[in-house]
Amino acid sequence: MLPISNDSSPKQPANPKPQNPEVLERKNLFNTLKLYLPFHHRRLWFFLAVVLLQLLLLLSAPSIPLSHSTAGTPNSSPTIQNLTSCSTAATSIITTINNNNPTTSGSCPYGKVYIYNLPPLFNSEIVKNCHDLNPWNSRCDALSNSGFGKTATGISKVVPKNISPAWFWTDQFSTELIYHNRMLNYQCRTLEAESATAFYIPFYTGLAIEKYLFTSNSTAQERDQYCNMMLDWVSDQQYFKKSNGWDHFISMGRISWDFRRSKEEDWGSSCIYMPKMRNITRLLIERNPWDYFDVGIPYPTGFHPSSTVDVINWQEFVRSRRRNTLFCFAGATRGIIKNDFRGILLSQCYNESDSCRVVDCAGSKCANGSSEILSTFLDSDFCLQPRGDSFTRRSIFDCMVAGSIPVFFWHRSAYVQYEWFLPTEPESYSVFIDRDEVKNGTSIKSVLGKISKEKVKKMREKVVEIIPKVVYAKPNEGLKGIKDGFDVAVEGVLRRIKEHQRGYKWK
Numbered sequence: 001m002l003p004i005s006n007d008s009s010p011k012q013p014a015n016p017k018p019q020n021p022e023v024l025e026r027k028n029l030f031n032t033l034k035l036y037l038p039f040h041h042r043r044l045w046f047f048l049a050v051v052l053l054q055l056l057l058l059l060s061a062p063s064i065p066l067s068h069s070t071a072g073t074p075n076s077s078p079t080i081q082n083l084t085s086c087s088t089a090a091t092s093i094i095t096t097i098n099n100n101n102p103t104t105s106g107s108c109p110y111g112k113v114y115i116y117n118l119p120p121l122f123n124s125e126i127v128k129n130c131h132d133l134n135p136w137n138s139r140c141d142a143l144s145n146s147g148f149g150k151t152a153t154g155i156s157k158v159v160p161k162n163i164s165p166a167w168f169w170t171d172q173f174s175t176e177l178i179y180h181n182r183m184l185n186y187q188c189r190t191l192e193a194e195s196a197t198a199f200y201i202p203f204y205t206g207l208a209i210e211k212y213l214f215t216s217n218s219t220a221q222e223r224d225q226y227c228n229m230m231l232d233w234v235s236d237q238q239y240f241k242k243s244n245g246w247d248h249f250i251s252m253g254r255i256s257w258d259f260r261r262s263k264e265e266d267w268g269s270s271c272i273y274m275p276k277m278r279n280i281t282r283l284l285i286e287r288n289p290w291d292y293f294d295v296g297i298p299y300p301t302g303f304h305p306s307s308t309v310d311v312i313n314w315q316e317f318v319r320s321r322r323r324n325t326l327f328c329f330a331g332a333t334r335g336i337i338k339n340d341f342r343g344i345l346l347s348q349c350y351n352e353s354d355s356c357r358v359v360d361c362a363g364s365k366c367a368n369g370s371s372e373i374l375s376t377f378l379d380s381d382f383c384l385q386p387r388g389d390s391f392t393r394r395s396i397f398d399c400m401v402a403g404s405i406p407v408f409f410w411h412r413s414a415y416v417q418y419e420w421f422l423p424t425e426p427e428s429y430s431v432f433i434d435r436d437e438v439k440n441g442t443s444i445k446s447v448l449g450k451i452s453k454e455k456v457k458k459m460r461e462k463v464v465e466i467i468p469k470v471v472y473a474k475p476n477e478g479l480k481g482i483k484d485g486f487d488v489a490v491e492g493v494l495r496r497i498k499e500h501q502r503g504y505k506w507k
């Protein structure tokens with residue numbers, strides 16, 4: 001049986017809802033402050049939030065919708081849930097939100113999604129061109145199987161035979177394909193734009209620029225052209241004009257920073273900075289925590305269950321696993337500069353070889369997962385998740401899917417990224433160790449070793465309970481009775497758009 005929890009429902013973003021782009025800019029001060037404040041100072045938080053809200057009210061009084069407080073969050077969403085018949089708690093809240101909206105149907109309480117029929121050059125042609133998407137190797141394998149990649153043939157050494165068909169060599173940058181395929185079969189998809197709550201733009205933003213990211217002579221214009229063309233196309237649509245883009249969303253398969261180039265000569269495309277992108281919600285594997293329109297979604301792992309039974313079997317497998325190693329670290333070990341934080345973790349790990357295991361991921365060896373990583377996570381109580389080139393890593397999800405408890409050193413690695421998917425209380429499923437203390441000589445082993453067996457068991461149970469929400473199911477129509485990462489993300493978007501509709505009178 002799957003565990004039922006009370007706090008697993010998607011949360012509203014930590015940031016207060018922005019009212020318009022100018023307010024977004026003003027928010028930065030507050031959020032910068034937030035980085036320096038310990039997470040558990042709830043009262044201080046509350047105080048700051050109240051002050052900020054008052055400030056916002058003062059600054060943008062005429063445009064502000066009243067009564068955020070009634071918005072509410074459905075507060076109990078069990079892991080197992082009938083997708084077609086919603087839980088009473090959620091239904092009653094939705095009823096209050098939508099009592100002016102007779103078109104809301106029972107099975108899609110948050111409304112429906114319309115998929116734009118983009119010219120193929122924005123999606124299918126990019127995939128057709130998979131052998132030529134990056135300068136080094138073909139991406140055709142990675143993009144095969146609706147973005148899941150090839151089946152993970154070698155994995156049956158590590159996982160039970162009956163679940164091994166649910167494993168694939170999935171590339172971490174494949175959410176554009178995964179989301180598009182799921183959306184086409186989504187039970188809350190509508191073919192009639194006029195009945196849609198949200199508009200999905202199936203543009204493969206990340207795949208479109210991959211080639212130009214890694215070619216040294218590429219021009220800023222090359223990296224921006226696709227996004228520019230797409231925005232011209234979309235902004236010309238009547239439904240975009242009607243809402244200023246507020247009910248539009250897109251999945252972008254790379255981290256936010258790849259789309260935030262401010263100077264010509266810098267890295268990436270400037271897609272997110274383009275004015276027409278301003279009000280479009282973007283699903284990203286790493287978000288900019290200061291931008292309300294960036295939504296963090298789980299990196300794809302290799303696990304794509306075909307059925308509820310796959311999920312339950314897998315949960316039982318990782319739950320009952322004997323774990324011989326206290327903690328582990330999977331990451332690039334070569335080329336690490338002295339004093340680099342990962343270098344410290346590595347040397348601690350090598351020094352404590354009877355309680356710590358290292359997987360060397362030099363180069364991009366671990367980009368699509370590997371059975372060695374999986375078996376290491378399956379054998380460890382904890383996995384270390386320092387930041388890498390960016391704050392987040394796919395490894396966070398590989399770790400949790402294997403039932404291992406993540407250890408974070410930066411809040412931005414998960415806590416302010418994946419709020420719709422992870423529990424509200426970080427300490428219920430993860431360990432946070434201050435990186436400065438580690439730099440000062442605190443031993444990871446001593447910190448983790450002090451955590452009681454019972455507490456470890458409780459945390460692992462929480463991690464196991466999260467698993468369905470951080471994986472992407474194999475069937476395009478989703479799993480019966482279980483919400484996976486896609487369901488949580490799209491419902492979250494729909495719910496947000498409903499909230500805007502209450503506050504904003506567009507017509």
Ligand SMILES: *[C@@H]1O[C@H](CO)[C@@H](O)[C@H](O)[C@H]1NC(C)=O
Binds near residue numbers: 082085
């Ligand atoms: C799920 O839906 C089916 C069919 O509508 C119903 O028979 C069943 O009792 C429901 N289960 C739960 C847990 O609500």
Ligand SMILES: *[C@@H]1O[C@H](CO)[C@@H](O)[C@H](O)[C@H]1NC(C)=O
Binds near residue numbers: 215217218219
């Ligand atoms: C970059 O170099 C490649 C091969 O060296 C060439 O084919 C391409 O046209 C060049 N692109 C630009 C914009 O100069």
Ligand SMILES: *[C@@H]1O[C@H](CO)[C@@H](O)[C@H](O)[C@H]1NC(C)=O
Binds near residue numbers: 019245276277279
């Ligand atoms: C974004 O939304 C704001 C507020 O509705 C609006 O003033 C602005 O024009 C919109 N931007 C675009 C590009 O539509």
Ligand SMILES: *[C@@H]1O[C@H](CO)[C@@H](O)[C@H](O)[C@H]1NC(C)=O
Binds near residue numbers: 344347351
């Ligand atoms: C690891 O062990 C070596 C040799 O004993 C020691 O010099 C080094 O300081 C240790 N590193 C850590 C992080 O404990």
Ligand SMILES: *[C@@H]1O[C@H](CO)[C@@H](O)[C@H](O)[C@H]1NC(C)=O
Binds near residue numbers: 371
């Ligand atoms: C990851 O993908 C590459 C390229 O498709 C492939 O050569 C490699 O074997 C894959 N890694 C694993 C662990 O399967």
Ligand SMILES: *[C@@H]1O[C@H](CO)[C@@H](O)[C@H](O)[C@H]1NC(C)=O
Binds near residue numbers: 436
């Ligand atoms: C680390 O050590 C420095 C110097 O001894 C001290 O000032 C600082 O407060 C310590 N930081 C932590 C987090 O322990």
